[in-house]
Amino acid sequence: MNAEIELKLFFHLEQQQVLIELLDSLPDSEQKACRKLSNAYFDTPDLQLRRWDMGLRVRGCNGKREQTIKTAGTVIGGIHSRPEYNIDIDINEPKLNLFPKNIWPNTANIAAVQSRLACLFDTDFERRTWHIYVDESLVEVALDIGKVSVSREGEIKSEPICELEFELMAGKTGALIDLGLKVAETIPVRLGKASKAQRGYRLAAQSSPLSLEVLEFIALEPGQDLKQTLISLLSTGLERWQQLEAMILETDAYSLKQEPMLCYRLRACVRLLRCTLGQFNLLSESLVAKFDAIEGHLGFVETGLSLAEILSQNCQLIARQPQKAKLAEQALSSLQQLSISSLMQKMLADTGYGSLQLSLVDLLFAIRAGESRVNFNINAKTDLKTFADQLQESSWQKILALMPSEADLSSREYKSFARALDDSIFVGVAYGELYTKQSRDMFRAPWQDLVLGIRTLAAYRQLAQIGESLDIDISDWLQSKEESLVFAMEHSRRSALSNQPYWR
Incomplete structure (x- = not known):
């Protein structure tokens, strides 16, 4: 059994040669053989293996075959860690x-699963x-170019594969991020959340469409310390960003009218991450510049x-207009x-985009490892609830200063107050789970x-x-x-300002 620890990046095919030249030029870099890999992924019609969070494939290369099963793993900030078992x-x-018996659930009927296995999709790619x-660490870098394809009723659907994978062979996880940052400084990349198998399942229409309805509250535990809180906030923010x-x-899955809201939610995730780093005194000039570029x-x-x-x-909105x-x-x-x-493609083509994602992953793992370069400048004895109360109160005082109840x-x-309201709501999104639901939501x-009202005013x-x-x-x-809308918003605002804050 091996436990893969890898970082995956997506890039555009036209950057392939630049990428090859960059990897060839890095110190202590040795290019290995270029191979063509064919992979067939198997599951039952009711996706039993997927429900067990397993992935099963047969890989062919140079006339040899290998079966692999990957079991449940973790993805933290774009770093994938997943046990796998390989058998010729x-x-x-x-x-x-042929796989070890102890990897299966206790009640699993493996013979029944075996009898119902079928190939759902294929991935075929060239791997260089x-x-x-990197210092004392060894990283295998794989450049994969090819396609994932599904054949159904004589019709073939496919998507391109254009990925760069960094797998840790020996040493520290930070080596993956160091190499990823070097690449991101040279060509546009983005963190790769979806594996080839996940993309194949979606292409085969055997998994639910991606969805993230709202910026849900982040799950925090009142007893956890500030370090673990920061790790939870950063890892959740990065995961939602990638989603x-x-x-x-x-x-193809979303209509033209849905795109603006999805982009709004993506920007909200980025702003939430920026807000979080500010709360922990971790916003460097470099990070601010990268966040500003994404905002632009x-x-x-x-x-x-x-x-x-x-x-x-x-x-x-215009239902009663004669010229509707x-x-x-x-x-x-x-x-x-x-x-x-x-416009989204233009943003993805900016090297600052992937560089920001990887910088946040770098920061996340430095925090996890307790590296001295990460200094919160926050009293370590401050408990989470007190910290959250202070942030909520500070945000509230800013709103009171901007919107005094006696002013019209x-x-x-x-x-002009839209951004300040957004930032205040982000504080609630981050720490809202620490409070009683009824008082918080009221x-x-x-x-x-008011945020919805501001959006309608913009539509007018x-x-x-x-x-x-x-x-x-x-x-x-x-x-x-x-005028009618502003009148209603003024009434709501004054009512809201009179409510007792839920954190006090």
Whole structure:
């Protein structure tokens, strides 16, 4: 049995030669043989192995075959660790009884599973490998170019494979991240969360579509220390970032109108990570610059959300407008012209994107290892609940300063406060699980309503621009709608400000 510890990066095929030259040029780098690998993945029709969190394949290379089963493992910040068992065979079908008996669940009927095995999908790729020493650690780097494919009823569906894997052969996990950062500084990459097997299952329509409905509260335990809290916040934030990134890139699965909200949620994950590092005094100038660059790429989010809001729920926002059809048509055209997919690809083509992801992984593992370079400058004796209370109170005081109850706020002022409201909500997302659900949710509800109100005000401004471009005068109607909404938001805000904070 081997336990793989690996880091996976995705990149674009046109960067292949640059990548090869970079890996060849690294100190203590030795290029190994280039091999063609064919892999057939097996499971039962009801996906019994997948339900056991196992992956089964038969790999062919140079006339030899090997069956491999991978059992349940972990993924932390993009670093994969998973036990695997490899056995040489002389046929194309796997034999489960060749694997150790102790890997199976106690109640498993292996003979029954064996009788129902079938090939679900294939991965075929060319693998070029290097052995690279990083200080005292040895890393095998594998460059895989090929495809994952599914054959069903005579039709073949496929997706390209373009991956770089760093597997730790000996030494420290940090060596994987060091090499990954060197690559990320040279070519655009992104953390690879999905394995080839996971991609194959999805392509075969044998797994649920990716989903992440909301920024759910992060699971924290009141008794855990601040170090473990920071590890939980960073690892969860990175996982959600990768999940949303994958959802956005699966363009066939999501409609044009859903893209803005997915991008909004991705930006929220990035902002949550930034907010967390700020709370623990870990935002270096380098990290700030990288976060700012991502924010710059996501500058389209507000426009996209406004256009999507106009088009949502059968254009309910403009349902009573005589010119509804023309306004909706122009909103749809503007959303198409925004070309969110292209803007996302531009962001992924920025080397700062993958570099930020890997810098966060590097920081995460440095915290786990207790490295001296990570200094929170926080009293180690502070318990989590006290720390969370202080953060909630600080965030609350900022909101009170921006939005005093005696002041009347305008539509423009609400727009300018949107980021501050976001940051305050992120504090609640990070630490909300430490508090009683009823009091927490009652307190947060009106503030979340204000966020939705700000989004609708932005949609009204977008409608004003659309009306002008079409020479349709809806200014009086928009002014009336905006005034009514601001009046309602003012009532909600004053009510919210009078509520007793749940952390006190």
